[in-house]
Amino acid sequence: MSKKVKVIPCSGIGKVYGLMAREAVLKTVHELCADKAETVCLGYIVTGDKELKEKMEGQNCITVDGCPKMCASKNVSIAGGIVKEEVKVMDTVKEHKGKKFGSPTRLDADGEAVTSEIAAKIAKKINEIV
């Protein structure tokens, strides 16, 4: 079984912050920490399949959530993953008041920039864990 840190975003479909969570995680696992981290479909985690639970049980995870409902964190915990860090998109967004980030479909330039910032924070956490 892979020992890579599992980084799971909410990918929320209703707001830009869900897209920012998703794109930040994908940048992290595809580009910044490809050798140390991977993602798992949150939709698959929701199914609660036995195979999925075996994959998640006791694994180090970082969750990235776009809203206070904390869907990624809660679902990963239910699946047996160990949430080492809960990254909240809003924590970084608050540092960029007045900027327009885009829509749930596509990020504007500021959205891309802040998403990269979030990805860098995730990468830092991964390097602390591994």
Next chain:
Amino acid sequence: MSDVKIGIISCSGEECLGGTISRLATRKVLEELRPKETVTICLPLFLAGGEEERGFAKVFPTIAVDGCDKLCAKRGTEKHSGKINASIDISKIIGTENALNKKVVRNQDLKPEHFRMIDKIADEIVKAMKGVDPGASVKPCGCCCGGKC
């Protein structure tokens, strides 16, 4: 046109292209093709949310849009919310090899051919909407209250 909205639930899977296409095709229907006739909810909210969120598929006639044949949106919705009215398996339309492409997942990596796939799936969602009985919901209030408001 019926006042009852149709719920579209995307798997939004993060591991492969099919998930990205499910998310963007669903957004295209919500924003461009049928904005007044559709609503959505985040799939993981069925577990992270409350009774109101879990009532979604009981309130709205619902279409699940899945990026691969694991059918997580379909199975997750039926397990935690209610029976769905239609299901789209993207891998059956764009091919399994495309759907399970793990290299092209980020929005910025999408090429014109991928946007054509998104358009095709969005059209399939609209087609599926035509076969859904709008009377299949509990209460046509237009929100996800679970019939409480």
